[in-house]
Amino acid sequence: EAQVTQNPRYLITVTGKKLTVTCSQNMNHEYMSWYRQDPGLGLRQIYYSMNVEVTDKGDVPEGYKVSRKEKRNFPLILESPSPNQTSLYFCASSLSRMNTEAFFGQGTRLTVV
């Protein structure tokens, strides 16, 4: 089954403790991206990747890092999480960056206390 898998689904952590949210897709998609969704706001792009070893900042990259060592995986890294990073995070992938359907993961609800 074609899917985007995020882990964990829920995470509560303390300020400053490094964490990684994993994202994996099984569709051989080139384009992957991370979004955060906050109440009253639309989804906002954090980082994106057009292919292996090609990553760039989206609209709200501060406090986040990503890597794309393999085509299928695109982890999101929070080196020193802060309470303002409490949010619902979505990973998405698409075949290419143009006019192709984006598939979203189930989401990771992160709480930083």
Next chain:
Amino acid sequence: KNQVEQSPQSLIILEGKNCTLQCNYTVSPFSNLRWYKQDTGRGPVSLTIMTFSENTKSNGRYTATLDADTKQSSLHITASQLSDSASYICVVSAVTNSGNTPLVFGKGTRLSVIA
């Protein structure tokens, strides 16, 4: 600034009735427009995707329209079902100089279908 505005913010309708959701955008240059359905706490799921040259597209009981001249889109839901209760998000894809095609998301319309 690229923006997507949706209306209404929320809507309650009776099961079996039709409804229309609106989307206005100021995204430029325009690549495509998508409608997504998002159940609470879940990832968005694509309903339709339309490019500049398409002005209507259907997916079962969902029909999306696009007027690229006025930069407006609508999503019409026919014979609503309880399972249609969700947020419906209008998303416009832009094209940037870097080659990225960021998705600009509206805040969504929260639809509740009641028996």
